[in-house]
Amino acid sequence: MAKVLLIEDDSETAEAIAAGLTDRGFEVDWASNGIEGLNKARASQPDVVILDRQLPGMDGLDVIWSLRQDRMRKPVLVLSALTGVEDRVRGLRTGGDDYLTKPFALVELAARLEALLRRPAETRETVLRVGALELDLIERTVRRGDRQITLLPRELRLLEYMMRRSGQSLTRAMLLKDVWNYNFVPDTNLVDVHMGRLRHKVDGPGETPMIYSVRGVGFILRETASNPHAPATSSLSGCG
Incomplete structure (x- = not known):
């Protein structure tokens, strides 16, 4: 039985969601404001969090940001009456894993939760290593040999993703999604710009x-350039 933390200030909406999810086999805990929700998330470590975008006490996006700063990786689904593209993008960029606009059908909410819960959990290493490159997931520090590398938060996330998949070709669509x-895949050079900056540092x-x-x-990130079986590649000298 998956544990769901629902952070929703409207009691009628919360009761309807809790009843519908309980009928579908979920165990639901409810918090009525952002501060209470953040405290419950930290204390109970739910399997998935549902939160309203606009909450009293602490905005929903601030709750997500705080959870991600705590390195809580459980999926978060954002509920919101704000339907604009910029609102959805902001919710996802802050650290939300999915975004559902109000009004919505309970069957869709349940299906989205099931999809989020099917995502494989990332491994629990505290230090990632690829050759001389080392990323400490606790201290959030990066070294290559004796050289310390200073990265911005998004660059750290990008490097972590690549190190977990070293030797694997990663598409722009994969990077934008994960x-x-x-x-969705926007018409942007966002990945290329960040990748160029990351390469110049690494x-x-x-x-x-x-x-x-x-x-x-x-x-692709790989240990050396001398592997005869590696795919044909070219450097990123034109990026960023």
């Missing part, structure tokens, strides 16, 4: 490149 939480002067572009596919 790193930026887009559920691949220092005189060092063997680790981040490459894969022509017609996307990008």
Whole structure:
């Protein structure tokens, strides 16, 4: 039985959601404001969080940001009466995993929760290593050999994603979905810009490149450039 934390200030809406999800086999806990919801999320570690975008006490996006700062990786579904594209994008960029606009059908809400819960949990290593590159997930620090690398939060998330999938070609669509939480592919060079900045930090002067572009596919991070079985690639010198 999956544990759901529902953070919703409207009691009638909360009761309807809780009843509908309980009937479908979920265990539902309810918080009526952002501060209470944040405290409950930290204390109970639910399997999934549903929260309203506009909450008293603490805005829903601030709740998500605080949970992500706590390194809580459980999925978060945002409910909102705000239907604009910019509102949806802001909710996803803050750290939400899905966004459902009001009014909605309970059957769709339940289906979205089931989809979020099916996503495989990432492994629990505290330090990731690919060759001389090391990322400490607790301290949020990066080193390549003896060299300390300073990264911005989004760059850290991007590098973590790539290190967990080292040697795997990653498409822009994959990166937009899993790193930026887009559920669609916008017409943007966002990935290329961030990838270029990340490469310039990871691949220092005189060092063997680790981040490459894969022509017609996307990008790859690998330990060395000398693997004879590696896919044909070209460097990112034109990015950023």
